[in-house]
Amino acid sequence: MAGAATLEAVDNTAKAEAPIQAFTVTLNIRRYDPEKDAEPYWQDFDVELYATDRVLDALHKIKWEQDGSLTFRRSCAHGICGSDAMRINGRNRLACKTLIKDLDISKPIYVEAIKGLPLEKDLIVDMDPFFASYREIQPFLIASSKPDKERIQSVAQRERFDDTTKCILCAACTSSCPVFWTDGQYFGPAAIVNAHRFIFDSRDEAANVRLDILNDKEGVWRCRTTFNCSEACPRGIEVTKAIAEVKAAVLRGKPDIPKK
Amino acid sequence: MSTQNIAAPRSPHLSHRKRRFNIEKWGWIYMRASGVLLVVLVFGHLFYNLIFPGKVSILDWAFVAGKLADPIWIVWDLLLLWLALIHGSNGMRTLINDYAHGRFRTLLLWALGATTVVLLVLGTLVLTTFDPCIGGTDNAEFAAICAAAQ
Numbered sequence: 001m002a003g004a005a006t007l008e009a010v011d012n013t014a015k016a017e018a019p020i021q022a023f024t025v026t027l028n029i030r031r032y033d034p035e036k037d038a039e040p041y042w043q044d045f046d047v048e049l050y051a052t053d054r055v056l057d058a059l060h061k062i063k064w065e066q067d068g069s070l071t072f073r074r075s076c077a078h079g080i081c082g083s084d085a086m087r088i089n090g091r092n093r094l095a096c097k098t099l100i101k102d103l104d105i106s107k108p109i110y111v112e113a114i115k116g117l118p119l120e121k122d123l124i125v126d127m128d129p130f131f132a133s134y135r136e137i138q139p140f141l142i143a144s145s146k147p148d149k150e151r152i153q154s155v156a157q158r159e160r161f162d163d164t165t166k167c168i169l170c171a172a173c174t175s176s177c178p179v180f181w182t183d184g185q186y187f188g189p190a191a192i193v194n195a196h197r198f199i200f201d202s203r204d205e206a207a208n209v210r211l212d213i214l215n216d217k218e219g220v221w222r223c224r225t226t227f228n229c230s231e232a233c234p235r236g237i238e239v240t241k242a243i244a245e246v247k248a249a250v251l252r253g254k255p256d257i258p259k260k
Numbered sequence: 261m262s263t264q265n266i267a268a269p270r271s272p273h274l275s276h277r278k279r280r281f282n283i284e285k286w287g288w289i290y291m292r293a294s295g296v297l298l299v300v301l302v303f304g305h306l307f308y309n310l311i312f313p314g315k316v317s318i319l320d321w322a323f324v325a326g327k328l329a330d331p332i333w334i335v336w337d338l339l340l341l342w343l344a345l346i347h348g349s350n351g352m353r354t355l356i357n358d359y360a361h362g363r364f365r366t367l368l369l370w371a372l373g374a375t376t377v378v379l380l381v382l383g384t385l386v387l388t389t390f391d392p393c394i395g396g397t398d399n400a401e402f403a404a405i406c407a408a409a410q
Contacts, residue, residue: 182358221284
């Protein structure tokens, strides 16, 4: 046993001394400058990266070292703010949560803006329609009683809507939805997820108002359960399941919340 | 300041228009309900026509005429016709709503509606006014029955 431990220690030292291997990765980025370009076009960049780098690091390297005009949104860079959702190799991902080691770097990495929302510049889209449908479902607690004492909620009742509290409003789900691509009027998965968060909250009293809003022509019935949203969500929210639960609540007329 | 003195925040507004009939909702329910029934109806139909007789070649005018002499099969086929056609055309309607826009969408929806109505009327007429002796047949036994009836 002691011999094995020594061997391991030697091995670790050897690893620590060896330089970390860097790779040359090609990124193919869909560029668009409304002041210069009539149509978006693909531009490729070669970047030196480590396996532990993220796509966001690659974009930073390009912007800081090669082409300062590259435009993209990012804020916290740690998967919380939801600013840097983009289409990476055809899948909606957060650039700050996509590691280079998880991508096939023998081929170029394709990066483009999310689909279904108006393209403004490079990787930036107009998020206004997205937030408009978010506002429409009234994403705030509505309770008639004055807050003189705490509103008690059991563990089971809190668990009921726990999954949908994780949403960071990055729009990865809504912009991966084929129904939303062809029909911008559709509320989209993100708005329904955030409605679910309040509809299934035992303290909230306006479930019927939100259910009525989502029982619209462009509401939950537009969903075709293609599961693109669940696949795209960087927080692992079971989006399609949440939408199905809202559908069931619309049919029943009230949400299925544990009594205690 | 006690909370009693603060006016309640803006009260939740209900949807401006109250719809009596929500086509998207009932379409969604219809697709699921008819889907379950169609599994039974379609497989019953396939089994009775293709597997139960033992060989596919038995399926001819006489076989269908024999089937439609039984009111149960008329009801079965009527249900199959109406449920499947409306199920299919409702699916087509969602596809048209997804991929067509403006006047082209209106045109396609009308064409789809007209086709569905024509097919439903034709199918219902055939099933309810079926005359087994209207056409010729190679089946000697069947021809004899028809000749005797006239």
